[in-house]
Amino acid sequence: MTMLSRHKLLELNDAWNPVIECCGIILRDFTLVPLQNHSSTPELNFIMKWEDYEPYRDQIIATWHTHPHESANLSVADYLMFKSNPEWRHFIVARDIIWAYSTRNSRVFLDKTYSIPRAPEGSLS
Numbered sequence: 121m122t123m124l125s126r127h128k129l130l131e132l133n134d135a136w137n138p139v140i141e142c143c144g145i146i147l148r149d150f151t152l153v154p155l156q157n158h159s160s161t162p163e164l165n166f167i168m169k170w171e172d173y174e175p176y177r178d179q180i181i182a183t184w185h186t187h188p189h190e191s192a193n194l195s196v197a198d199y200l201m202f203k204s205n206p207e208w209r210h211f212i213v214a215r216d217i218i219w220a221y222s223t224r225n226s227r228v229f230l231d232k233t234y235s236i237p238r239a240p241e242g243s244l245s
Contacts, residue, residue: 124150124211129218133236136186136213141166143185145173146211152184163188165197182209192219194228202228 124132128150135142135154140162144154153176158167166185173180183205187193192214194202202210206223209231218234 128152129234129236132184132211132213132218135184136188136215138188138215139163140188141186143168143183145176145180146182146184146209147176147179148181149179165195180208182211184211184213186213189214192217192233194219194221194230199228 124146128146131152135144135152141157141159141164142154143157143166144152145168146152153173155168155172158169159165168183183201185198192212194212198210198212202221203223203226206226210221210223212219212221216235216237218236219230220232220234222229222231
């Protein structure tokens with residue numbers, strides 16, 4: 121199971137965007153690789169294209185994407201994508217929270233929830 125350090129969780133949390141869904145992959149060395157969201161409605165969903173992550177295929181340990189509207193709840197599209205890639209862990213990043221999912225025996229499970237409080241807008245911390 122892929123465990124991320126506090127530093128990597130904060131880096132992943134920084135990918136959150138209040139307007140559109142962002143997406144990417146996490147490599148074996150824990151590098152976070154942002155990918156283009158090819159969705160025509162990025163405020164509602166994300167689409168990653170094979171040609172964007174194919175060069176990393178042998179190094180991928182996880183996917184990640186953001187939910188701009190606060191909730192990290194799993195959508196039907198998320199469920200189907202996670203289920204079709206059971207060899208990877210999957211992270212959904214929402215405001216102040218990251219949910220980690222895995223697939224076992226053709227079922228998707230929420231494995232862990234990470235609370236990552238954000239500094240208030242305009243603060244220096």
